[in-house]
Amino acid sequence: MEKLRFATVGSVDDGKSTLIGRLLYDSKSIFEDQLEHIESVSKRRGDDYVDLSLLTDGLRAEREQGITIDVAWRYFATPRRSFIIADCPGHIQYTRNMITGASNVDLAIVLVDARTGVVEQTRRHSLLVSLLGVPHLVICVNKMDLVGYSQEVFECIRDEFGAFAARLSLRDVTFLPISALAGDNVVTRSANMSWFEGSTLLHHLENVYTGSDNNRIDARFPVQYVIRPQRTDTHDYRGYAGRVAGGVFRVGDDVMVLPSGLTTRIVGIDTPDGPATEAEPGRAVTLLLADDLSITRGDMICRPNNRPRQSQELEAMLCWMDDAAPLTVGKIYSIKHTTKVARVRINEVLYRLDISTLHREPATSGLNFNEIGRATLHTTTPLFFDDYHRNRSTGSFILVDESSGQTCAAGMLLSPRT
Amino acid sequence: MQSGLRGLIDESVTIIREVAAEFERPVMLFSGGKDSVVMLHLAVRAFSPARVPFPVMHVDTGHNFPEVIEFRDRAVTELGVQLIVASVQASIDAGRVQDAVGPRASRNPLQTVTLLDAIAEHRFDAVFGGARRDEERARAKERVYSFRDSFGQWDPKTQRPELWGLYNGRHRSGEHFRVFPLSNWTELDIWRFVQQDDVALPSIYFAHERRVFRRDGMWMAESPFLAPEVGESVTTQTVRFRTVGDATCTAAIESSATSLEQIIAETAAARVTERGATRADDRISEAGMEDRKKQGYF
Numbered sequence: 001m002e003k004l005r006f007a008t009v010g011s012v013d014d015g016k017s018t019l020i021g022r023l024l025y026d027s028k029s030i031f032e033d034q035l036e037h038i039e040s041v042s043k044r045r046g047d048d049y050v051d052l053s054l055l056t057d058g059l060r061a062e063r064e065q066g067i068t069i070d071v072a073w074r075y076f077a078t079p080r081r082s083f084i085i086a087d088c089p090g091h092i093q094y095t096r097n098m099i100t101g102a103s104n105v106d107l108a109i110v111l112v113d114a115r116t117g118v119v120e121q122t123r124r125h126s127l128l129v130s131l132l133g134v135p136h137l138v139i140c141v142n143k144m145d146l147v148g149y150s151q152e153v154f155e156c157i158r159d160e161f162g163a164f165a166a167r168l169s170l171r172d173v174t175f176l177p178i179s180a181l182a183g184d185n186v187v188t189r190s191a192n193m194s195w196f197e198g199s200t201l202l203h204h205l206e207n208v209y210t211g212s213d214n215n216r217i218d219a220r221f222p223v224q225y226v227i228r229p230q231r232t233d234t235h236d237y238r239g240y241a242g243r244v245a246g247g248v249f250r251v252g253d254d255v256m257v258l259p260s261g262l263t264t265r266i267v268g269i270d271t272p273d274g275p276a277t278e279a280e281p282g283r284a285v286t287l288l289l290a291d292d293l294s295i296t297r298g299d300m301i302c303r304p305n306n307r308p309r310q311s312q313e314l315e316a317m318l319c320w321m322d323d324a325a326p327l328t329v330g331k332i333y334s335i336k337h338t339t340k341v342a343r344v345r346i347n348e349v350l351y352r353l354d355i356s357t358l359h360r361e362p363a364t365s366g367l368n369f370n371e372i373g374r375a376t377l378h379t380t381t382p383l384f385f386d387d388y389h390r391n392r393s394t395g396s397f398i399l400v401d402e403s404s405g406q407t408c409a410a411g412m413l414l415s416p417r418t
Numbered sequence: 419m420q421s422g423l424r425g426l427i428d429e430s431v432t433i434i435r436e437v438a439a440e441f442e443r444p445v446m447l448f449s450g451g452k453d454s455v456v457m458l459h460l461a462v463r464a465f466s467p468a469r470v471p472f473p474v475m476h477v478d479t480g481h482n483f484p485e486v487i488e489f490r491d492r493a494v495t496e497l498g499v500q501l502i503v504a505s506v507q508a509s510i511d512a513g514r515v516q517d518a519v520g521p522r523a524s525r526n527p528l529q530t531v532t533l534l535d536a537i538a539e540h541r542f543d544a545v546f547g548g549a550r551r552d553e554e555r556a557r558a559k560e561r562v563y564s565f566r567d568s569f570g571q572w573d574p575k576t577q578r579p580e581l582w583g584l585y586n587g588r589h590r591s592g593e594h595f596r597v598f599p600l601s602n603w604t605e606l607d608i609w610r611f612v613q614q615d616d617v618a619l620p621s622i623y624f625a626h627e628r629r630v631f632r633r634d635g636m637w638m639a640e641s642p643f644l645a646p647e648v649g650e651s652v653t654t655q656t657v658r659f660r661t662v663g664d665a666t667c668t669a670a671i672e673s674s675a676t677s678l679e680q681i682i683a684e685t686a687a688a689r690v691t692e693r694g695a696t697r698a699d700d701r702i703s704e705a706g707m708e709d710r711k712k713q714g715y716f
Binding site for chain 2: 231
């Protein structure tokens with residue numbers, strides 16, 4: 001089975017580090033020298049217990065301040081599946097880093113403290129998970145040991161969350177009552193919550209099906225690199241390398257190349273493991289075509305009867321990530337979308353989203369660091385794209401500040417409001 | 419195809435192609451160690467049947483295991499890539515750095531100067547490294563495209579957000595990127611790839627007899643560059659190397675694993691991380707790697 005990439009979102013107070021520590025420890029993925037190291041640091045600091053957050057908080061500044069600042073990646077495996085964890089900071093000032101961690105994952109775990117229930121932070125994290133189109137969400141109601149393992153408390157939180165989540169576009173939400181500290185329902189089933197009939201967290205992670213998360217319908221292949229060997233033995237080889245962004249490409253398929261609109265046929269597919277007859281979403285392949293067309297990086301190969309949208313006018317949700325400069329209406333930025341780089345002007349910010357209440361507020365002046373809003377943009381050259389919720393690859397882009405070089409926004413393309 | 423490897427290969431190949439498309443003068447670091455060997459194999463596949471469109475570079479401390487240098491030269495010939503050797507000895511001769519002296523001298527930290535000088539000399543703007551995030555806690559925080567300022571420094575506090583598969587390689591002249599295509603691979607993934615694809619590696623990765631002595635709880639190999647101190651006695655042991663670096667700071671582990679199957683079984687059961695088991699250079703301080711990386715280390 002493919003690796004599962006998942007994000008854990010929350011702060012130390014929610015027990016996130018304890019949860020990760022529990023997953024790593026109970027799956028025997030913490031090494032002795034790592035454990036020795038954090039034991040000695042905890043001891044030196046005079047902690048009462050071994051601080052498992054030291055495992056993930058890798059930077060000097062993080063250990064000094066006892067907080068998670070940046071995403072840390074962790075790796076562990078069980079006999080059934082291997083996992084990549086993006087451990088994301090939960091505090092509001094690190095929204096940028098949470099989005100970084102969550103943009104690439106199949107599943108997100110949001111922690112809720114059973115004693116406090118759904119709080120502003122829970123709503124904010126769930127909104128971001130929804131906005132980023134993470135296919136699977138697990139709400140772990142943690143610290144159940146501190147509320148007497150009460151079924152009523154758990155169900156109350158679930159209902160409360162349900163009322164809020166109805167306004168989001170979450171595809172698959174699972175609720176689990178756990179205690180990361182005591183180990184209930186993390187790796188082993190809890191003897192304290194016999195009323196709960198669902199699976200443990202690890203069992204859920206091992207079995208969640210991600211095969212249908214990719215868009216397998218709309219064939220999209222952004223050309224990344226043209227392979228033309230300057231060698232006599234492969235003189236006629238001309239291949240178009242890239243990563244399948246949607247749909248399945250097969251040898252024999254009729255395809256159309258954008259922007260030229262010319263059509264041809266796939267005569268071969270080379271993969272890192274040799275020739276293949278088809279290429280699924282996510283595969284890095286080289287397409288060989290029947291006709292010698294002029295195709296360059298940034299072009300899009302699709303099916304003649306299923307083309308992406310093609311426009312210079314974009315409408316998108318923007319997450320502003322530059323702490324040095326706010327979004328400025330009218331300013332020109334560099335945009336990277338699939339394998340295409342262009343320039344873009346931000347025409348208008350339609351509204352700013354209050355990420356705790358989902359209220360839309362006027363934002364004529366622009367967006368500040370960590371703010372999210374809907375904007376219209378105009379690019380120097382047409383892009384070939386889909387709605388983000390239809391395709392995370394062809395529906396996403398970044399904005400780059402041309403003077404500082406900073407990645408200043410994450411963008412998710414939407415259909416224009418009618 | 420081993421479970422889970424395919425997605426990693428696709429990701430790495432995509433990163434390597436992206437750099438080749440976006441940067442003017444990329445180079446791939448190649449030491450002959452297993453990670454750099456796997457990375458180079460992926461580069462070969464990324465551009466096949468064309469040649470790899472950039473050279474590889476070895477930052478050579480001069481304190482090598484001879485088997486590794488031999489392997490390095492053979493591998494670049496077989497894979498058809500151009501090799502640049504950046505020599506720490508040359509940096510010493512040119513007065514750029516002072517050779518490390520004393521009983522526990524290692525040229526390991528000197529490599530940073532040689533590396534940065536070579537990057538400046540060749541005007542490289544993207545430098546592929548084989549580092550993995552599971553190796554070390556500072557590396558666990560690093561981006562795939564890792565920005566370096568004109569001093570070659572890494573600033574962990576101002577890392578650019580890295581979203582989806584959209585990498586931002588924008589830089590000014592004199593600045594460069596370190597790019598880590600194997601970021602998401604684990605040690606076990608590397609070995610599984612080596613097995614699946616029958617990748618050749620230096621012989622010292624497999625169990626063999628070697629004259630070693632015990633230092634700081636590790637087996638150090640006796641060599642022209644590293645001699646035992648008083649009280650350290652040399653014995654012959656059956657060992658292999660889990661990582662390969664400078665001979666003065668890379669330790670061997672006791673092992674009888676002579677085949678890939680045995681190494682994979684041993685790796686899967688290992689209770690100590692590879693760097694923890696074998697790298698004296700990481701033991702300098704709690705933030706040894708972070709501090710060196712900030713100065714421009716690999």
